[in-house]
Amino acid sequence: MILITGATGTIGSELVRQLVARGIPIRQMSRRGLPDFVPGDFEDPESLRKAIDGVDSVFLLSAPGPRVPEHDRAMVAAAVDGGVGKLVKLSAIGTADEGAPGNWHAAGERAVRESGLAWTILRPAGFASNVLRWLPAMRAGQPIPNQTGDGSHGFIDPRDVAAVAAEALISADHAGRTYTLTGPELLSVPDQVAVMSEVLGQTLRAVDVPLEVYAEQLRAAGLDEAVVSVALRGAELIRSGGEQTLTDDVERVLGRPAGTFRSWVEFHRAAFE
Template sequence: MILVTGATGTIGTEVVRILAERGERVRAMTRNPQGSTLPAEVVQGDFDDRASLDGAVSGADAVFLLDAPGPWIERHDRAMLDAARSHGVGRVVKLSAIGTGEDTEVRAGGWHLPGERALRAGEADWTILRPSSFAANTLHWAPMIRAGRPVANLTGDGAQGVVDPRDVAEVAVAALTAPDHAGRTYTLTGPELLSAPDQVATLEEVLGRPIGIVDVPPDVAKEQMIAAGRDPEFAEGAMRGQRFIAEGGNARLTGDVAAVLGRPARTYATWARDHRAAFE
């Protein structure tokens, strides 16, 4: 039995789907299981409710540990790892973030570092996945593009190894189902470095029409996030991350996706063509 936390998100949904298609027993944890259509046993679970974690992890042989980004990750990771240890879970795969531990002052990866350390110190076999920026992050441009407005750019010409979430999910499934990946930390990127203008140019080619892009100062974006109800600490961390990208701090590529999956990582253009309808 494999427990997938964050099972209704971008990566979690895909992990559940792939595991189910391969005939694995899957249990999907979500805070709101009502109406779920996931192809798995769906259970209610909240990282801040230990009883629900005990119920979710009971009988599981492996856990895919995934949480929404934010300063709460350390608390949530420790809670789930403690529950997993109590129930004798033998394998844990944690979704972390690229650059974790390298510079916690400017990276959201700082939120993941305590959980990574706790995982390595435990008794379960572990694998850590550190993906770069998801191709699917550009879906938040879709309303602007559909409305004919230019895309808001917070990272200038800073380039990243944009990765397809489907590749991340496939690597997670490999780590959950095979012993070869125990004790490994994978940095997952796409095959090319792309800036926001590069991604917009790809979308323009896919859609066959101009889109446009406009730079937004980080302080303005931070104020907008807070006004929209986001936690100020989260907004500040997000803006530090945007500045770091703009300065070229995340311009890195690895071959880890290809090494694990035995094929090249998908390009952003492939992802864009497959998700064209979202922007039309």
């Protein structure tokens, strides 16, 4: 039995789909009381103990934010106390020392490694599916906002992240491994827009958004200042060419190359029509 936290999100929902298709018994956790979900809240230890009862492995995914460290530690503690055998944590590319500003995942990674359980850590690059955020602008006939200039990044298909997570959960071959998961190519936002224009048969263009304007937009959307700060650092890192990592970890785990951004757009064409 595998417990999937974050089961309603981009990676969690795809992981559920893939495991169910393979006939693997799963349990989905949500704090929202959804049908067919076990109730569980990272800030309620008793709910976590109940959620992991009878579970062999846990996929640990905490929603991004400054409370990720305490949420991760709470689930690790519950897993250890409940006799879980394996933890697979979804982290993020570039995770470094805990003291780095806005580094939400390092403490959770350390807790997972020190748990005494079998563990695997996944550090994915930015998701190809993040371009769905451009839909309002596209539907309004407006240019696509670009906060990262000509900086490029190894965007990954979320289906590949979920596929690697599934292998880590059901196989003993990935214990003690940390995988950095990227797509097969470096792309800038203008590159992505060009691919989408070709695949969708639309004339799309990007417009540069200065980081100070981006910051005000995030604040106007009501985001916490800690989240704004991390988003700005991430955008600046890509804009400056500081996040151009490519790995073959997806192929090493799955035995096939990582999917391209073009293949993701082609598969999800209907979402843009």
